[in-house]
Amino acid sequence: MPDRLLIFLAQHARLVPEGLLRGLFLAAADLCWLFRIGGVRQLERNLAHVMPEADRRSLRRTSRQGMRSYFVYFVEALTVGARTKEQLLARIHGGGSAYPDPAKSNIGLRSLPIGMGHQGNWDYAGFWACSTVGQVTTVAERLRDQGMLNTFADIRRRLGMNILLTGEPDITGRLTTLLRKPDQVVPLLADRDLSRRGVFVKAFDSWIRVAAGPAVIALDARLPLYTVNMHRERLTGERRRQAKAPYGYVCQVDGPIPIEPYLDMPREQAIKDLTQAWVDQWAQGIREHPKDWHMLQPIFLEDLDLSRMHDLPDFILAQASKNMGGDGHEGTRTKA
Numbered sequence: 001m002p003d004r005l006l007i008f009l010a011q012h013a014r015l016v017p018e019g020l021l022r023g024l025f026l027a028a029a030d031l032c033w034l035f036r037i038g039g040v041r042q043l044e045r046n047l048a049h050v051m052p053e054a055d056r057r058s059l060r061r062t063s064r065q066g067m068r069s070y071f072v073y074f075v076e077a078l079t080v081g082a083r084t085k086e087q088l089l090a091r092i093h094g095g096g097s098a099y100p101d102p103a104k105s106n107i108g109l110r111s112l113p114i115g116m117g118h119q120g121n122w123d124y125a126g127f128w129a130c131s132t133v134g135q136v137t138t139v140a141e142r143l144r145d146q147g148m149l150n151t152f153a154d155i156r157r158r159l160g161m162n163i164l165l166t167g168e169p170d171i172t173g174r175l176t177t178l179l180r181k182p183d184q185v186v187p188l189l190a191d192r193d194l195s196r197r198g199v200f201v202k203a204f205d206s207w208i209r210v211a212a213g214p215a216v217i218a219l220d221a222r223l224p225l226y227t228v229n230m231h232r233e234r235l236t237g238e239r240r241r242q243a244k245a246p247y248g249y250v251c252q253v254d255g256p257i258p259i260e261p262y263l264d265m266p267r268e269q270a271i272k273d274l275t276q277a278w279v280d281q282w283a284q285g286i287r288e289h290p291k292d293w294h295m296l297q298p299i300f301l302e303d304l305d306l307s308r309m310h311d312l313p314d315f316i317l318a319q320a321s322k323n324m325g326g327d328g329h330e331g332t333r334t335k336a
Contacts, residue, residue: 006078007151013082018245022075029071033064039296040067042303049204049300050290065291069232072247073121073294080123081155085131090242091235092121092128096252098226111184112226113175115214115278117191117286118294120230120249123156125187128251130160134183137162139171139213172216179221187228188213191282192299196311201276203283206300207319209309215274219263224256225278229285231292254281 009016032038044063051059080088094100111134116122122138129136140156142165143149153163164171178184190211193199198209218225229252235243257277262270286293298304302323306312 003145003148007147009078010081010151010155013079016079016082018075018079018082021079022072025071025075026068029067030064033067038067042298043067043296045303046293046295046299047290049206050286050293052205062291066293069292070294070296076121077123077152077155080127081158086242087244088124088127089131090239091245091248092124092251093248094128094132094253095250096229096254098255099253111179111182111221111223112186113179113214113218113221113223114185114187114226114228114253115190115211115282116187116228116230117189117282119285119289119292120232120251122187122189123159124249125228125230125251126156126161127159129185129187134185135162136160136185136187137164137175137178138187139164139166139175139189142166172213172220175213175217176220179217179223186217188217190214190278192295192297194304194309196309199272199275200313200316201272201279203279203300206302207316208279208299208301209304210275210279212271212275214278215271218257218259219267219270219274222259222263224258225274226253226255226257227278227281227285228253229282229289231285231289252285254285257281 009021033040040063043066044059047059047062047066048054051062054062083091116125126136126138138161140149140153140163149165153165156163164174175186179186188211190213192208193211194209197212199212199215200207200209203210214225230249231252232247233250235246235248239248240246257274259274262274265273301316301319306317306320
């Protein structure tokens with residue numbers, strides 16, 4: 001869809017019937033799924049790692065649910081500016097092992113560094129956290145289209161979030177400083193980072209490269225790390241009437257992951273091991289609700305083009321060579 005149209009829809013959300021837009025986007029999702037375009041093939045490759053026992057029919061069914069969930073997220077993101085506070089709060093609620101008992105989780109008593117993945121609806125989650133937990137500050141990717149960037153950053157700011165942009169100076173230091181203040185929430189999207197700053201960790205039956213940011217700010221701020229997974233749920237009764245929508249979300253907060261075991265380690269090892277602990281917790285949420293993981297890009301080692309990546313550790317190169325040696329995978333792409 002042309003960027004200009006997306007910007008128009010977002011800026012004029014009150015003029016757009018959400019139900020009509022949802023129907024159009026669901027039809028588009030089904031077309032993409034039927035013809036296996038728009039990232040569907042890659043989504044199914046990713047789901048095969050999450051659901052190793054699933055047959056082809058199960059994978060196809062889950063990928064269809066995933067595409068519909070993904071496209072509905074775009075409808076919600078485009079129209080969130082037209083929703084009332086009551087509607088938004090009816091569309092999302094908290095859950096998980098770290099919610100809502102403050103004595104157990106420290107929520108409400110201290111600030112929270114959080115790692116999360118490509119799941120659910122970040123706008124709804126940010127609004128909910130601002131309303132019920134504390135001030136939310138997060139980092140948004142700097143887009144090439146400045147108009148698109150400004151439109152969606154402004155929407156999130158109106159929902160109560162502070163938005164920093166990738167490329168701004170000393171983001172890590174600024175986030176760490178914030179976390180040393182009370183009642184601050186810093187959620188960072190972390191389940192894919194192919195840059196040299198990313199950390200390779202074990203996930204499901206393979207390896208992925210994820211962002212180090214959540215572990216870094218947790219260690220620097222001396223705070224336990226938390227995990228957020230999101231999944232959709234069908235709404236009924238009074239909550240559905242208040243939400244004016246058939247589905248809502250559960251924002252599942254798990255943790256804390258204590259940082260004390262990592263403080264005496266060399267820094268690089270501490271970041272890697274804490275990140276692995278976060279991924280282990282995050283991956284459990286993906287296993288429970290794979291249809292809500294909106295990962296349509298290559299993420300697992302077998303699908304990565306290592307010739308375009310930098311600072312690859314020796315154990316990853318060794319694993320890539322093993323994969324190419326006919327151990328059952330289709331082969332990791334590496335430099336000739």
